Amino acid sequence: MTTANYYRAEPQEALVMRPLADIVLLYHRPSGRTHMVVSPVPEILDALQRDGGGTAISIHARLARDFDLGPPDEALAEIAAHLAELADLGLAYLK
Amino acid sequence: MTHAISLRIGPATFRVGSAWPGPLRDLARLYADYPAPLDAIADYTVRLELAGWARRWVRPSIFITGDHGLADAAPMSLAHGLLAAEMGMNLQMALGWRRHLLLHASSVEKDGRVLVMTGESGSGKSTLAAQLGERGWRLMGDEFALLDLHSGDIFAFPRLISLKNRAIDVIAGDVPASRLGPMLRGTAKGDIRHLVPRADAVARMDEGAPPALLLFPRFGHAVDVRPVAQGETFMRLTQASTNYVALGEPGFAALTRFVTHVPACAIDFPSGDEAIALVEQLWAEAL
Numbered sequence: 136m137t138t139a140n141y142y143r144a145e146p147q148e149a150l151v152m153r154p155l156a157d158i159v160l161l162y163h164r165p166s167g168r169t170h171m172v173v174s175p176v177p178e179i180l181d182a183l184q185r186d187g188g189g190t191a192i193s194i195h196a197r198l199a200r201d202f203d204l205g206p207p208d209e210a211l212a213e214i215a216a217h218l219a220e221l222a223d224l225g226l227a228y229l230k
Numbered sequence: 231m232t233h234a235i236s237l238r239i240g241p242a243t244f245r246v247g248s249a250w251p252g253p254l255r256d257l258a259r260l261y262a263d264y265p266a267p268l269d270a271i272a273d274y275t276v277r278l279e280l281a282g283w284a285r286r287w288v289r290p291s292i293f294i295t296g297d298h299g300l301a302d303a304a305p306m307s308l309a310h311g312l313l314a315a316e317m318g319m320n321l322q323m324a325l326g327w328r329r330h331l332l333l334h335a336s337s338v339e340k341d342g343r344v345l346v347m348t349g350e351s352g353s354g355k356s357t358l359a360a361q362l363g364e365r366g367w368r369l370m371g372d373e374f375a376l377l378d379l380h381s382g383d384i385f386a387f388p389r390l391i392s393l394k395n396r397a398i399d400v401i402a403g404d405v406p407a408s409r410l411g412p413m414l415r416g417t418a419k420g421d422i423r424h425l426v427p428r429a430d431a432v433a434r435m436d437e438g439a440p441p442a443l444l445l446f447p448r449f450g451h452a453v454d455v456r457p458v459a460q461g462e463t464f465m466r467l468t469q470a471s472t473n474y475v476a477l478g479e480p481g482f483a484a485l486t487r488f489v490t491h492v493p494a495c496a497i498d499f500p501s502g503d504e505a506i507a508l509v510e511q512l513w514a515e516a517l
Contacts (some may be wrong), residue, residue, distance in 0.1 A: 153486045158461035162482045169482055171461060
């Protein structure tokens with residue numbers, strides 16, 4: 136896991152995102168699987184989809200415009216870990 | 231099959247065949263007031279077959295089969311033939327039904343709105359539904375609630391109510407014998423006696439209605455009420471559904487709508503009377 140890994144997003148039509156009161160539901164059309172996620176995963180996915188892809192560094196830069204992410208090193212490591220998990224789940228692809 | 235009967239329960243039709251007449255005689259008596267199937271083609275076939283050729287005479291045993299079956303299901307005593315037929319119909323619904331999102335839940339209706347109750351076996355959902363069904367509510371089902379994929383309404387599957395152990399004493403004394411099946415002692419779930427739903431539940435079994443409240447009942451604890459968050463509700467309902475995965479995106483959309491529109495509470499109760507008071511109070515608050 137590195138902050139320089141480049142991930143490609145799933146196309147927008149592949150994912151149905153439905154926020155509930157306390158979590159966000161993701162329905163992944165190609166696999167038919169439902170995922171339950173909480174912040175910051177929906178925000179990371181959204182940023183990834185807006186740009187078509189990105190690295191932990193570029194996603195961090197985009198999210199930092201709208202959110203207070205705290206110490207950059209910790210936030211970068213967390214984003215990199217979430218991107219790797221999303222790739223494991225088939226919701227993003229390591230390029 | 232030597233003996234056969236056709237039944238309609240809610241939107242589903244069954245043809246139940248048996249190597250013996252006994253289980254079907256019970257079915258014919260208990261389902262006598264249900265409407266006849268709309269056509270000759272049943273949605274599902276259930277067969278009660280001999281478990282080994284000698285079993286017709288020596289400790290006669292049957293196993294359940296049909297359109298959908300479980301490979302490792304243990305044979306049952308012929309004396310529990312009615313239970314085997316009911317289990318066979320449940321099995322076909324659980325494994326084969328695709329027209330609704332099927333929730334393992336009981337449901338009752340009042341004033342055009344539905345109360346849905348889900349929980350594991352022994353939670354009290356079935357007994358509670360049976361009791362409410364005798365006290366001014368329309369019983370829609372004690373086992374499966376059918377969530378319509380388009381309208382979001384709940385539809386009924388009012389098969390015979392399966393009273394177990396202490397619930398038999400609680401309810402059987404208040405209903406006429408004509409609405410009760412034979413006492414089935416020593417089944418895998420203890421003593422079981424089937425109850426025919428009230429006439430209005432059968433006459434109105436094709437009427438759906440929108441859900442207004444979801445409860446997770448738990449029998450045998452001090453009275454307690456706890457709101458259940460939408461995320462937990464969604465997760466528990468996916469676990470309570472036998473066809474959520476098979477339905478794909480329409481199932482996801484229907485369940486998401488249910489969870490975002492229907493308030494959910496977990497309720498604990500030590501007795502039926504306290505449970506009913508709690509349900510009536512929560513129902514009044516929800517509407």
